[in-house]
Amino acid sequence: QPPDRKTRMLAPDAEGINVAAALLRAGKLVAFPTETVYGLGADARDDAAVAGIYAAKARPAFNPLIVHLPDLDAVRTIAEVGPAAEDLAAAFWPGPLTLVLPVRDASELSRLVTAGLETVAVRVPAAPLAQELLRAAAIPVAAPSANPSGRISPTHAAHVMQGLVGRIDAVLDGGACEVGVESTILDVTGPPKLLRPGGLPAEALEAALGAPLARLPDHQPDRPSAPGQLTSHYAPNARLRLNAEVLRKGETLLGFGPVPDAALNLSPTGDLVEATANLFAMLHRLDTPEVTTIAVSPIPDHGLGTAINDRLKRAAAPRV
Numbered sequence: 001q002p003p004d005r006k007t008r009m010l011a012p013d014a015e016g017i018n019v020a021a022a023l024l025r026a027g028k029l030v031a032f033p034t035e036t037v038y039g040l041g042a043d044a045r046d047d048a049a050v051a052g053i054y055a056a057k058a059r060p061a062f063n064p065l066i067v068h069l070p071d072l073d074a075v076r077t078i079a080e081v082g083p084a085a086e087d088l089a090a091a092f093w094p095g096p097l098t099l100v101l102p103v104r105d106a107s108e109l110s111r112l113v114t115a116g117l118e119t120v121a122v123r124v125p126a127a128p129l130a131q132e133l134l135r136a137a138a139i140p141v142a143a144p145s146a147n148p149s150g151r152i153s154p155t156h157a158a159h160v161m162q163g164l165v166g167r168i169d170a171v172l173d174g175g176a177c178e179v180g181v182e183s184t185i186l187d188v189t190g191p192p193k194l195l196r197p198g199g200l201p202a203e204a205l206e207a208a209l210g211a212p213l214a215r216l217p218d219h220q221p222d223r224p225s226a227p228g229q230l231t232s233h234y235a236p237n238a239r240l241r242l243n244a245e246v247l248r249k250g251e252t253l254l255g256f257g258p259v260p261d262a263a264l265n266l267s268p269t270g271d272l273v274e275a276t277a278n279l280f281a282m283l284h285r286l287d288t289p290e291v292t293t294i295a296v297s298p299i300p301d302h303g304l305g306t307a308i309n310d311r312l313k314r315a316a317a318p319r320v
């Protein structure tokens with residue numbers, strides 16, 4: 001797909017929101033900030049618009065999209081919301097949780113959104129700008145992360161521009177994303193199953209459900225039912241070496257906690273919330289020709305640390 005679109009940067013004011021909403025309603029591609037990462041939005045009912053998302057990102061068409069809606073009532077118009085989903089929605093929406101639900105018969109969603117599945121992933125984002133945009137547009141908005149497929153996810157409008165300028169119609173600039181990693185994806189079409197760790201810690205879901213979650217096996221590259229299952233994802237140009245206790249010659253250290261010699265530090269005090277918010281922006285900053293290997297300090301594997309380690313593992317995976 002040649003980069004032949006004029007990409008407008010829209011300010012986060014009433015005018016910018018109205019223009020973004022009108023573009024979405026006209027079948028255009030608009031990147032917008034959520035509390036997790038920037039999404040690349042399109043009208044989820046419009047085949048041509050949704051096809052544009054796949055083309056702009058060079059995304060494999062077997063990888064379905066998340067539909068964004070302003071509230072639970074809007075979700076009910078496209079999906080069957082069962083009792084478990086009701087409880088989780090009451091506890092965690094709006095917020096960084098995506099639920100996989102059965103598609104409603106009456107749903108007018110493009111088949112390209114669900115990649116032909118009988119289920120749909122839905123999310124009610126909390127970021128005020130995303131809320132205002134979804135209410136102004138008043139349509140279901142399909143939105144994957146606003147980056148070329150396989151690359152580092154965007155947490156600033158500038159990241160979106162770097163990756164997709166000329167391929168999309170606008171970016172609504174809302175500054176930095178507060179959470180910094182994608183939403184947690186939970187399949188509730190059967191016993192709740194964690195498809196992707198993310199911005200809502202699994203421990204919070206388990207506490208709300210009162211039971212441990214089923215999880216996917218770590219790694220199923222042939223059957224990607226969630227994005228993280230693709231072998232290589234979220235990847236910078238440099239190689240990554242994880243759990244680095246000692247820095248080797250020629251490496252650039254991405255630190256966590258009070259470690260010496262870090263080029264950048266996710267959180268000098270060892271705060272997982274701060275580290276999550278910094279993760280993708282720091283990987284973007286280290287994505288330069290001078291950096292050949294990024295060594296990353298060990299990150300605790302609980303709470304948000306699980307999502308950080310998941311993304312780092314994908315970023316370190318062999319490239320296809």
Ligand code: TXA
Pocket residue numbers: 034036037038039040063064065066098100114117119120121123143144145146181182183184185195224225226227228
């Ligand atoms: O935080 C987020 O979730 C961001 C922001 C923009 O909302 N979006 C995001 O979208 O991360 P994306 O496309 O990068 O990841 C969504 C993943 C898909 O790759 C797909 O594997 C999974 O959700 N998914 C979508 N529909 C599904 C379904 N019906 N069943 C199982 N997994 C599904």
Ligand code: MG
Pocket residue numbers: 144145153227
């Ligand atoms: Mg993504």
